[in-house]
Amino acid sequence: MAERGESSEAVMLKKTEEEKLRKGKMIVGDESKAGYEEEGKKVKLVTSDGVTMEVEISIVKEMEIIQTFIGATDTDDSFIFPISNVSSHILNQIIELVKGEYDQELAKKLSHDELKEILVAANYLNMKTLFHFIATAIANVIQNKSVEFVRDFFGIVNDFTEEEEAELRKTNAWAFEGVDED
Amino acid sequence: MTDRISSLPDEVLCYILSFLPTKLSVSTSILSKRWRPLWRSVPAFDLDYPCPNWNILSHPGFFIYICTFIVSQILKQPIQRLRLRTSHFQSRLVDGNVIMSFVRGAASRGTVQHLDLHLYFSTLIDMSYDLACCKTLRVLKLNSVTLAVFSSADFPLLKVLHLSSIHILDGNHVHQILSACPDVEDLKIEIAYKPTFCGYEDINEFKRLPNLLRAVIDKDVVPLEVVCNVQFLKINIKAGDGETSDPIPVFHSLTHLEIMDCYYYYRNNPSIYCHDVFRLLEHCPKLQNLSTDKST
Structure with missing residues (x-):
């Protein structure tokens, strides 16, 4: 949200920066693992619902957990990486987001459950850009929403007593004014 | 799903909170006992909050409370982003010097990467002194302040420098600011006031910024070179x-x-x-x- 006011040029600039970063990574990768870096190559991942998916190497490169695994073992093309924490549906969503260059418009089409699942997946796969993207998208969703909305979104059980909650509201009264009641 | 989200570590939740205005991240303390202390660990403070139903002017306590909290936490918690906009309640409530001593305090840990201040012209910021601990800065946005550089400044990591509606005391200060950030990619320098006849003196003093992609400049203070x-x-x-x-x-x-x-x-x-x-x-x-x- 903090960046909402930025102009389209600034966004353009960010994209060029990201591209540069990505290209930079590729070059480093090329030097260290020459055989592994073929254009258009795919890596097999098996999801929590047992689906084997072939994912482009450029996308797998953002999954640091798999990069660590590749670095630690001798793997060949036939190796299938299990990602037990991510369903095939969510993996497809992630692929769309990466291919769409993390456009916030894409985030608006995601359901609340998808947003949360992608957050869990990004944390598990250690995908830094995706994690940043989805955290800002969730911040936008809960912004200015009522306490009940946010509790519901995160599945939080209110474990305060009525007195405790009233006391908290009194202490920092300014924090609880001006939110939508929906 | 509920279990999967609640099994995420606090750092993940704090990361989400870091994209909310501080007023809102404090309000999440009411969600549950687990959430109550989380806002205190968020490494970002955003004290700019335009909201139709909530006027910061009627809540000076908010500003004082957060500033006091940040200063009391300085030794414990690194602050990565700080955004402060006080132009709407002006010096009537908080003096510019007080704000700057607070900013210096927040910056003294040497962890600030993103600093965005919208103050008022009577606030003088000496970039070589007030921001001396900000060598980690990547984004620096200053709006409506008086800027000076009385000795050398150094922002080796700075990528984005936006100076909007700035008053300067001496045209040569612009040259010193630009020399301090050789890697800048996104530059904006819009001067609202400068003393008469105070453009740059010697074009040869300026060095070309090699990584610059985007620039918004006043022609009379920054040479095209x-x-x-x-x-x-x-x-x-x-x-x-x-x-x-x-x-x-x-x-x-x-x-x-x-x-x-x-x-x-x-x-x-x-x-x-x-x-x-x-x-x-x-x-x-x-x-x-x-x-x-x-x-x-």
Whole structure:
């Protein structure tokens, strides 16, 4: 949200920066693992619902957990990486987001459950850009929403007593004014 | 799903909170006992909160509370982002010097990467002193302050520098600011006030910024040579600019050019305007888009 006011040029600039970063990574990768870096190559991942998916190497490169695994073992093309924490549906969503260059418009089409699942997946796969993207998208969703909305979104059980909650509201009264009641 | 989200570590939740205005991240303390202390660990503070139902003016306690909290936490918690906008409640509530001592305190851990201050002109920021601990800065945005550089400053990691509606005491300070951030990619320098006859003295003092992609500059305070690597350029030509005979460099990468605010300068000399613009365009071999003031 903090960046909402930025102009389209600034966004353009960010994209060029990201591209540069990505290209930079590729070059480093090329030097260290020459055989592994073929254009258009795919890596097999098996999801929590047992689906084997072939994912482009450029996308797998953002999954640091798999990069660590590749670095630690001798793997060949036939190796299938299990990602037990991510369903095939969510993996497809992630692929769309990466291919769409993390456009916030894409985030608006995601359901609340998808947003949360992608957050869990990004944390598990250690995908830094995706994690940043989805955290800002969730911040936008809960912004200015009522306490009940946010509790519901995160599945939080209110474990305060009525007195405790009233006391908290009194202490920092300014924090609880001006939110939508929906 | 509920279990999966609640099994995430606090750091993940704090990361989400770091994108909310501080007022809202404090309000999540009411969600549950687990959430109650989380906002205190968020490494970002955003004290700019335009909201139709909530006027910061009626809540000076909010500002004081957060400042006190941050200062009390300085030794424990690194602050990465700090955004502060006090222009709407002005010096009536909080003195600019108090704000700057607070900013210095927040910056003293040497972890601030993103600093965004919108204050008021009576606040003097000495970039070499007030921001001395900010060598980690990547984004620096200052709006409506008086800027000075009384000794050398150093921002080796800075990528984005936006100075908007700035008062300067001496034209040479701009040169010192630019020398302090050799890696900057996105530059905006819009001066609202400078003493008369206080442009830059010696064009040779300035060095070209090699990584610059985008620049918005006032023509009389930044020589074109400094920004000649840009892809996007917006030039403000203010009233009263003297004619400079500085050589125009070739803009090899420039694709977008905007020329603004020229009306007062050129209204009596439209032929000079055409001459100057054409002379500039001759130095932009890759230009795709050109826009100018509608008045011209």
